[in-house]
Amino acid sequence: MKFENVLEEVNGFGRFQLRTIALLVIPRVTLPFHFLLNNFITVIPPHHCDISSLDDGGLFRNLSLEERLTVSIPVQQDGTPHSCQMFAEPQYHLLFNSSNITDLLAVPCQNGWVYDNTTFKSTLATQWDLVCDKRRMNRAMATVFFMGVMAGAALFGYLSDRFGRKRMLLVSYVATILFSFASAFSYDFAVFAAMRFFTGLGISGISIISLVLCVEWVDIKHRSTVSVLMSLDWSAGVTLLSALAYFVNDWRYLTAAASSPLFLAIISWRWIPESARWLISNGKVNSAHFYLGLCAKVNRREECMDDLKPEVLSKVILVENQSRKYSYLDLVRTPRMRRLALLTGIVWFGVTCAYYGISLNVAGFSANIYLTQFIYGVVEIPAKAFVYFSVDKIGRRLNQAAFLFLAGLCIFCNMFIPQERGNYRTAVEAVGKMFAEAAFTTVFLYTTELYPTVMRQNGMGFCSFMARVGVSVSPMILILEELWVPLPSIIFVLVAFTGGLSATFLPETKNVRLPETIEDVEHFRTQSNSTSDEVPSL
DSSP states (O other), rough: OOOOHHHHHHHTTTTHHHHHHHTTTHHHHHHHHHTTTTTHHHHHEEEEEOOGOOOOSSSHHHHHHEEEHHHSSOTTTSSSSSSSSSEESGGGGTTTTOOOOOTEEEEOOOSOEOOOOSOOOOOOHHHHTTOOOGGGHHHHHHHHHHHHHHHHHHHHHHHHHHHHHHHHHHHHHHHHHHHHHHHHHSSSSHHHHHHHHHHHHHHHHHHHHHHHHHHTTSSSHHHHHHHHHHHHHHHHHHHHHHHHHHOOOOOHHHHEEEEEEEEHHHHHGGSOOOOOOHHTTOOOHHHHHHHHHHHHTTTTTTTGGGTTHHHTTTTTTTSOTTTTOOOOOOOOOSHHHHHHHHHHHHHHHHHHHHHHHHTTTTTSSOOOOOHHHHHHHHHHHHHHHHHHHTTTOHHHHHHHHHHHHHHHHHHHHHTTTTTHHHHHHHHHHHHHHHHHHHHHHEEEEEEEEHOGGOOOOOOHHHHHHHHHHHHHHHHHHGGGGGGTHHHHHHHHHHHHHHHHHHTTTOOOTTTOOOOOOOHHHHOOOOOOOOOOOOOOOO
8 A cells, every 4th residue: 555545545635635735825925025025125216425415505505406416416328317426526517507527526425325215115225325336235135045045945854854844844934933023123234134044044944845745645636736726825925025015115114024924824833734654754653643534534534544553554655764864965875866856956946047037137127116026926827827737738847848948938038128128028027937937836846746755855955955046146147237238148048948958857757656765766667658656767
């Protein structure tokens, strides 16, 4: 008897599974709140030098604000006041003749900046003057956060395979809340950066544990359904973020609000079940029997538990050594696991680079930033609907490769649309975002099906680590536009195509049972006409 047979007995997609998914909706909605928070808290509003130091108490004081700016701040080529320079002293003659200002002495801002707070009451840029020479630090904050996510993926991937999914999920809830609120009330930039790093570390656990926990509780034919349903939480969060940021336009309150739903998540955590697969593979058959009995009761299959005694469950997942503790080293100790880790790592890197290369650049288009964020959330819904039908029709592998190629193609096409065609650029990027999200939805499901139970969280942790490497470098890649405007797009296109090509070398997992042990991956092979008794193999 295999674990899939056990799930069929207790109903692998009943009220128990739906309840588990519902309990994880609240924490998962907070994921895009934090992952895309930098789009709003690091915005650099229109600004100019503080010219109060030029007030000589005479004519300057009698001028209107517009006239003061005219005599104090040089004009850029596009006719707008310079953001980072001012005249060393008022140039009153510019009130009558502003045609020649090339010989006038301009100096960097001497007394700080004045910001336009019409749209944003407060951002990191206005809080710590991260403008002009320091403007790159805004991009760097996204990298700091995602480095925390990267570290958290490795940490929680290992710990949840070692100590269980449920326990580590609670740890991630608490860590995210503590560090998020600590960052919201930081009054030192270095402290804020450190707290954002640890916030990323904590929320990474929510991301990788919640999906694996749900997938391990459902039967074969509903795995894709569950994966798509849970990914809708992300799309809902992306859409809600635009509304939340619109009404909460102070970066401190917005940062705190992003984690507030987790208080409800902590309250509901007690009703989340531990993974019975994990419990059995770690020799905890009595606990597994308890949760399977709970599942059978909620799904109204209590009579089946008469045949599912603990001694029967102990033979469901045969592990060579139940006392053995698996680690990331097991990803590279055997040839097929090594090849699997290499290919999935490349695919995840490509998916995240394509997705966040678009998502972190909402301010780079002419449309309103809130509207763009809303559009980016809405276009993900048809992408997920397509994934829902396509992964079971044409398989995981072809979907993964095709979505990555199409996302890269959209980024490539956008390179040739002029900047002044802002609406067209936003439309093409939105389509690219749709394909990138479809690739993201597929890769979560695909990866959980490829790795064995004893290494599933380690595998997801490794893949999430590689993904966060991609996310961390994405803001740095965007900075390369200062060297050559098309360079970031070229890099994102190449990375997306490489990820798509790597996906074609992975095995198909449609309609196959989840591998339980490393031996399953190493010794079993699947053919194109896979059945539920086979496992994916390289």
